[in-house]
Amino acid sequence: MENYMNFIEKAWRKFIITGEVDANVRSEIAESWVRCKKCNVDPYNGKGNVKHSDIDKLIKNNIELISVARPIMESIYSRVSGSGFALFLSDKDGYLLEIIGDKDIMERVNELNFLKGELWTENIVGTNAIGTALYLNKPVQTIGAEHYGINQHTWTCSASPIHDEDGNLIGCINMSGNYYNAHSHTMGIVTAAAQSIQKQMALTISYKLLNVTFDSISDGMIVFNENMKVKRVNGRALDILNISLEEAMEMDVDKFLNGIHFHKLFKEQNKSLNNIEWDFCIKNRLVKCVINVVPLNVNGKNNGAVITFAEVRRVHKLVNKFAGYKAQYKFDDIMTSNKEMKKMITFAKKAAISDCNILIQGESGTGKELISQSIHNYSGRFKGPFVAVNCASIPRELVESELFGYEKGAFTGASKEGHPGKFELADGGTIFLDEIGELPLDIQSKLLRVLDNGKITRVGGTTEKQLNVRVIGATNRILKNEISKQNFREDLYYRLSVMEIKTIPLRKRIDDIDILIKHFIKELNLKNKEKFIRINNFYISDLKKYNWPGNIRELRNVVERDYYLSDDEITSVNNIDYIQENIESVEKELDLSERKLNIVPLEELEKKAISDAIKKCNGNIQMTSKLLQIGRATLYRKIKKYQINVSK
Structure with a gap:
């Protein structure tokens, strides 16, 4: 911004002295300067100097515009109060009708005669947001020396014309402040305000023609x-x-x-x-x-x-539209030639049509959200919202309000208007509860009630709201084991798993690796048009030998890394030691299994895996959670459970 201010100041001085316009000056500003020069506007002034002869008549003639615009201006001002900005309303001729601002900014307004009844057109005060917006009949922002009059060079102004329902120009709304506070969002604010005023004006007229x-x-x-x-x-x-x-x-x-x-x-x-x-x-x-x-x-x-x-x-439907609560994937997007995968997809399609609650269980990276989105788009709810929630990423104390919403004043820091939860936003559609096994037990009981009667009560509220939401849960845990550990409610499990889908790990669908690699490379080639990478069959063969504990997510990661490290063809895995270690590990595990060794309890294996991962990551919890492919909240809970020393 500072560089631009220096440039525009020099460009302004050059034009005032020589009449030459720097080619880098915005066309709408440059053209306005030329018009001002032709009108003999004093560039060393820039203050209002023409007042309406009858201000009372001026106000009376524009009373409907003022009465509609004033509340909207007050609403905007309540949000920017104390920020050094003021709001102005003018009629279609450029006479100021209304002004709202802080005491400090109003003192500066008085210095410029930026007052009610003053005329602020280009031919009177030079290039300015109101005058130029009215002349061009479109929103305009002027910053610093873009103003023709030097007394306005410390200002930034954003203005938008206001039209009646027939498209006729009826006024202009402007937001002005110190030039160093210039921001593109002020243009958005006044444009939205102008549209709001236009709508309210139309509402007033519609009352007359009711x-x-x-x-x-x-x-x-x-x-x-x-x-x-x-x-x-x-x-x-x-x-x-x-x-x-x-x-x-x-x-x-x-x-x-x-x-x-x-x-x-x-x-x-x-x-x-x-x-x-x-x-x-x-x-x-x-x-x-x-x-x-x-x-x-x-x-x-x-x-x-x-x-x-x-x-x-x-x-909420409009909120979902702009917030992106929409499922992108369909069953056709699932790349597979594997028989078991095709069976799983066929079952998932039947589940989608049934409108029952669904539980998707499977390892991380096996596409649980892709399947849930496909179910939504295949169901009768495809026109409704798809709201995805990662249960492990929400702090425990915020889970209830995040899922079910809260009423105004429900707790310290709560919004004054209250806030809808994810279930309300999913009304008429689907809510996807990823890592549902991470939900606290007290929230599980409330979720069970929602599944039973379809009603939610906001935090701090007393009334129930009936919703029409389909619930799809997903977890990489074996929930029946969690039930035995009293980490998951058995009644919730059976209520949720009316239709249970188990995703298939990549190591059990080796025949899909070829398809997936080619698909990933095709996507990368389309994304990176400056290079085109081919695949060597030996590369695919090497990757088929790998065990893929991270599943498709890991495969994509490996392929993408090798793609960017290759010049024209991928012939081998760049991190071959990493792959070879895994292959040897798998072969060793197979050899040991043939000897029928005693089975080690899962909890001991889990504890050892976490301890080893922490050591490898030098105690960095974020790196450890990524390495283990579990959420940090889950990792902290297991560290506490197994009493693992993080400092090792």
Whole structure:
């Protein structure tokens, strides 16, 4: 940023002195400078110097724009307060209508005559975000010396034009502050604000034309007067609340939205409620919605309010869309020619259609999440969300709130609005609980209840929410052994494993190694277009001799490493000692097994494996967990269980 500020300052001085524009100056700024020069704007000024002749008339002519924009500006300001930014609203001609800012920034605003009623067009004050945005009719950001007037060189401004529902320019919203606080996100903020204002303006107009347009609104809408009497209800509201028009018209607003103090809200000018989760109490039912309440205060008189609302599920669906809660893989993406794998896929497809709970058991790296995503996409839930949760990665004290959500004020540090859990976000789709064997026992009992009745209760909440979620669990543990150790609930196991799928380790599907290697190389060649690597058959033969304890994940790792270490053809495994040691180890194990040695208890083997791994990694727990391919939380628990000295 500092380099750019130095460059643009030099480019500005060059233009002012010579009239020549540096080719590296943004075109929209360069063109604006040229326009300013033609208009004889004083580059050594940049302060407002033309005031509207009748400010009261100006405000009156734009009262609807101001009344809609003011709450949105206040909402934005509440988030940036103290950061050195101020918000401005102008009409379509560039006259300032509204200003909100901190005391310090307002002092600087006064110095520039950046005041209500002042005209801030290019031909008056030079290149600036408001004037240039209005001239170009598009969002504009101006930083430092990009402003034509020198008095604005310490400012950064982002502005976006505002249009009515017919696309006509009606005003502009601007966010200004110190130039060293310049950031691209301010442009996003004002653009989103302009869009919000446009939507709210459309809502105001639609109220006037309610008889024609009311039922075309996608959200539920209820209009009531100053006496809390319902006057209008659209069809979407009736559908969401599952009531008749007659029942809706007789509703007591204070009762069906219990807890919102409407009378207090009406007393505050231009006060509204935006995007809050609230329960409609309808015929002893709770309907969870996200609502907006906009009072109809005209010239200081309360005329009631408009409530718009959408079901929480619909809002969560939008959240899932942007948060990426979507399954990418399908059964067709599974590369195999192995008979057992094909049998497993056939069974998984039947399980997908059944809509039963599913348990996937198998070693790490065998594609448990790939199979779970494929099941989701093959099922009738494919249009719904797919939410994956790694149970081992969540701190124990946060597991319940992460899975089931929490209400506002449920605990110290909780969001003021509350927060939906992963189960709520998965409503209508699938939740994938990876490493489910790591769940604490108390959470297992709550999960069992969810599996039994499909209902969840948020942390700090008192009401149950009915959900429609399919649960797919996955683990690399043998859960029946965990049950005997009292680490996993037996009733949860049987409730979860209605359909049980066991993934097949790579060492038991050697015939797939050829296919997988070629697939990985093809992907890498497509990704790295500057090189094309071929595979030697001896390379594939070498890899088929390996035992692959890390399964497909390890195979991909080896192939990718050899790919980048090769020039044009992979002829051998680069880390051949590593592979040979494993081959010899496997042969030795086979030889020993033929002698029918006494079986060593699994716990002793596990303890020795962990101890050896810790020594090899010099006590580094993160490296050890990667080497053993287990989560750090699991590793710490086993270290404690076996009383292993980490400092060795």
